[in-house]
Amino acid sequence: MLKRRKLILTITLLYTLFILYFMFFAFGRSDSEADSYTFIFVPDNFLKLPNPLDFLHPTLMDMVSLGNMAAFIPFGILIPLLYSIKFIRFIILFIFSILVLETIQALTLLGSFDMGDVLKNSTGAVIGFAAYSIGIRAKNVRRSVISMGISMALLLIVTWGIGAGIDKAVAKNPGSFVALNEWENSSGVTSKKTKSLPFKIGGQEITPQFNVYDTNGKKSETYSYKFDDKEFYFYLQYGIPDQNDFEGSISVSVDGRQILSYSSEYQKHKPEIFEWYFEQADVLTITLEGNEKAWDVGYREMKHFWE
Structure with a gap:
């Protein structure tokens, strides 16, 4: 023993x-x-x-x-x-x-x-x-x-x-896609964007499914959206249409921190896709300059299965 x-x-x-x-x-x-x-x-x-x-x-x-x-x-x-x-x-x-x-x-x-x-x-x-x-x-x-x-x-x-x-x-898993169609622009006015006519980028026809944002004929335009500290995946597509001069830029920031910045100097003649995960975000801002367009802007909120 x-x-x-x-x-x-x-x-x-x-x-x-x-x-x-x-x-x-x-x-x-x-x-x-x-x-x-x-x-x-x-x-x-x-x-x-x-x-x-x-x-x-x-x-x-x-x-x-x-x-x-x-x-x-x-x-x-x-x-x-x-x-x-x-x-x-x-x-x-x-x-x-x-x-x-x-x-x-x-x-x-x-x-x-x-x-x-x-x-x-x-x-x-x-x-x-x-x-x-x-x-x-x-x-x-x-x-x-x-x-x-x-x-x-x-x-x-x-x-x-x-x-x-x-x-x-x-x-938590991503919920269904929610299109962001109502943003507050630089003038403090709530701007509603819906689908527009198709356009071409690099010879490829683009047909927006949800919305389209541009500068509204101005040199630049800023759109902001308040998420109230949600957790989500953010999506957008962007590019400069063929029928316009190839000049412009796009920047995206959240709560003052820039997460995307691309100008025509570095962009290619093709549509680009941007996706970003936010563990917590309050105010998201998109700034467009020149002939830049952004479309199908939206998000998928992270949710529990019972929510």
Whole structure:
């Protein structure tokens, strides 16, 4: 019995050193040039793991994502084999230990503090503890090992599925396209734009589907639209029609920050497509000069499936 305990203790210590190596030194962490602490308190997903089809051509990040959970399953088996411990106490001590290690990672600039990793690590430990609790009831060691192995595989698959379902439920996706037909121009007047007659750019006939914006015969015109801090994908097409002199420019800015600036000097004789993701935007502004046109201007707001 004493020899068995020493063997389990040795395996636990060696495995712990193995995990610590990967947490602090693997993947070139010691060569990192990070110069600031990174603390991620709100994970961008629940238990985002690779899609099973991704393993046909796995990437390093796929393996890291799965490893963040699977690598901590053994602790849920080894610790209760060493000490008689209730689940609540086990998971509290485990989470506390992981929080300490994640904090050290961030403070030493050898990684980041990521609550997503804490969640995955802890879930792995829970799977291990549950597998141990099921396997320990077997009548002999062989059946116990087999039972633990099957339990781990099934619990990992179930957790994988639950995590994917939760991620899908809480994730935001682009909604339907909304054409921006009413903008406030530089004179403070709300201007409504609708489809116009087709025109050609580089010999290609353009038929706007939603709207067309231009300078209205002036040297330049500015249009602004208030989004009230929405999260969305913004779209527009632009170019200079063939029937006009090839001169003009377009610029797009959001909350005073320019995200697009193109003049005829750099544009080609063809229609261009612009797309931009805004995590949060209040006022978006488009400025057109010369013969530049913009059309099919609109956005897709990021929404949950229930919105």
